[in-house]
Amino acid sequence: MTDTLTIRRPDDWHLHFRDGEIMRGVVPYTARQFARAIVMPNLTPPVTTAQLAQEYRERIRAATPAGTAFEPLMTCYLTDTTDPDDLARGAAQGVFTAAKLYPANATTNSASGVSDVAKLYPVLERMEADGIVLCIHGEVTDHDIDVFDREAIFIERHLRAIVRDFPKLKVVFEHITTADAVQFVEQAGENVAATITPQHLHINRNAMLVGGIQPHNYCLPVAKRETHRLALRKAATSGSPKFFLGTDSAPHLRGDKESDCGCAGIFGAPYALESYLTVFDEEGALDQFEAFASLNGPAFYGLPVNEDRITLERAEIAVPQELDLAGATIVPWHGGQTIGWRIAD
Numbered sequence: 001m002t003d004t005l006t007i008r009r010p011d012d013w014h015l016h017f018r019d020g021e022i023m024r025g026v027v028p029y030t031a032r033q034f035a036r037a038i039v040m041p042n043l044t045p046p047v048t049t050a051q052l053a054q055e056y057r058e059r060i061r062a063a064t065p066a067g068t069a070f071e072p073l074m075t076c077y078l079t080d081t082t083d084p085d086d087l088a089r090g091a092a093q094g095v096f097t098a099a100k101l102y103p104a105n106a107t108t109n110s111a112s113g114v115s116d117v118a119k120l121y122p123v124l125e126r127m128e129a130d131g132i133v134l135c136i137h138g139e140v141t142d143h144d145i146d147v148f149d150r151e152a153i154f155i156e157r158h159l160r161a162i163v164r165d166f167p168k169l170k171v172v173f174e175h176i177t178t179a180d181a182v183q184f185v186e187q188a189g190e191n192v193a194a195t196i197t198p199q200h201l202h203i204n205r206n207a208m209l210v211g212g213i214q215p216h217n218y219c220l221p222v223a224k225r226e227t228h229r230l231a232l233r234k235a236a237t238s239g240s241p242k243f244f245l246g247t248d249s250a251p252h253l254r255g256d257k258e259s260d261c262g263c264a265g266i267f268g269a270p271y272a273l274e275s276y277l278t279v280f281d282e283e284g285a286l287d288q289f290e291a292f293a294s295l296n297g298p299a300f301y302g303l304p305v306n307e308d309r310i311t312l313e314r315a316e317i318a319v320p321q322e323l324d325l326a327g328a329t330i331v332p333w334h335g336g337q338t339i340g341w342r343i344a345d
Helices: 020-031 050-063 084-092 117-130 147-165 179-187 198-202 226-236 269-282 286-301
Strands: 004-008 012-015 036-039 071-077 096-101 133-136 171-173 192-196 243-245 309-318 323-325 328-330 338-343
Touching: 004 286, 012 243, 012 269, 020 050, 020 269, 020 323, 036 050, 050 071, 050 084, 084 096, 084 117, 096 117, 117 133, 117 147, 133 147, 147 171, 147 179, 171 179, 179 192, 179 226, 192 226, 198 226, 198 269, 226 269, 243 286, 269 286, 269 309, 269 338
Parallel strands: 012 036, 036 071, 071 096, 096 133, 133 171, 171 192, 192 243
Antiparallel strands: 004 309, 309 338, 323 328
């Protein structure tokens, strides 16, 4: 039995830091594990220009603990009126690593998102020409569509057309939750990849609904049936370069999660690597973990892999039920549970 695992330091290819005091409180959890992170732009107001992204990046850098090597990778929040020239300039200047497509009202702070994907085609054409990665929250938002079907319908209604019409555009299907998404990514060309979260590898929809409403297991896209969870675990541990780590860590204070709002988002950052590695251990795939966590993402984004390394060791660790944050408390992923791996000192 393998009791230690040393890998190149990973990157998180999808997360939320928020802003202000909450951002300053959560950045250190990511920086202790990851060398880089793709930072989502759904602030209020959203990060829609290179100037806003540059200012946000500096705030994140200021929140990174002294002596910690961590680099935020910024994304542009796409809207119906995104300026292709500003996006292209931001990418050329090294401000934007990618651009994010939120269907309007799909998730937290997405009201300014894209109302009609067709309106975005001039921007996608420019992104394809300039080699800018498109990250997609792949759900339709029609009120008559069952929430558990929104990802599968987005594939048929929009994603197939985007991939067909822009065959050289690099597309990351973010936080996939269904066997439908796994199959689409596997069958698509080499320019299509996907991130997978730790929570969607651990839980199915029963975790939200059995034994009462479980707000700390609620995120968007929501967890689906067990068959979908198993398909995600198979994809993540398969060794395919098309799948890589993206926590979708999304902090909300405990009071906001447990209120009548029931905000969507799971704060996965504090024990992210331990959570993922537990899944790979259970699947007998420890030998595939470095590719998923440290190699596949940089290869897809065209970035160098990290040179330094991190070691994890088999050991039981009790995850706190809550953490102090911004003068209040926040419940981390696995809060109150025991997991079997930890980052070595």
